[in-house]
Amino acid sequence: MYHPYKIVSKLEIDKNGGCFLNPRRVELLLLIRERGSILAASKELRMSYQQAWTIIK
Template identity: 40%
Template sequence: MSDSRPAPVQKFRIVFDEGEMVGPGKAELLERIRESGSIAAAGRAMGMSYKRAWQLVETMNAMFRTPLVVRARGGAQGGGASLTETGAAVLAAYRDYETAARAAGQPHVDRLTALLRSRNESV
């Protein structure tokens, strides 16, 4: 029998204060808004309602000195959303943090992984 495990996943969240945090979900939402130009489309792609996606955007916009996402009202082509310069900077800083933290933490994850019980071992 094989004892292969999926690679451990490191997920990072930065908590600034109560209710003020940036983590993998908010970073993904920002990326999807940047790619799609739509809060609704970004939310759908992540399996969340427009209301939930908009709540997350509002939370992030309120956290920082300037908004991360701006909306354009509808019209002939409908509305849209885009990242501001601050939004792009926050996303880039978070992704850089993730990369650095993952690299710094990998030796520790490897040590922990080596101590895991084999999948074939009985309890």
């Protein structure tokens, strides 16, 4: 049976009115764990090292 629709869900966790956890941060943290460095993860995600630090602060 063909289903033309696909259900997609994204989770964000807010803390004190700001975003604490979102898919982008999770992806970055997982890559840091896999690659062993913030620099390697940030390069793979095509973001600057500074931007990666800002995301994980």
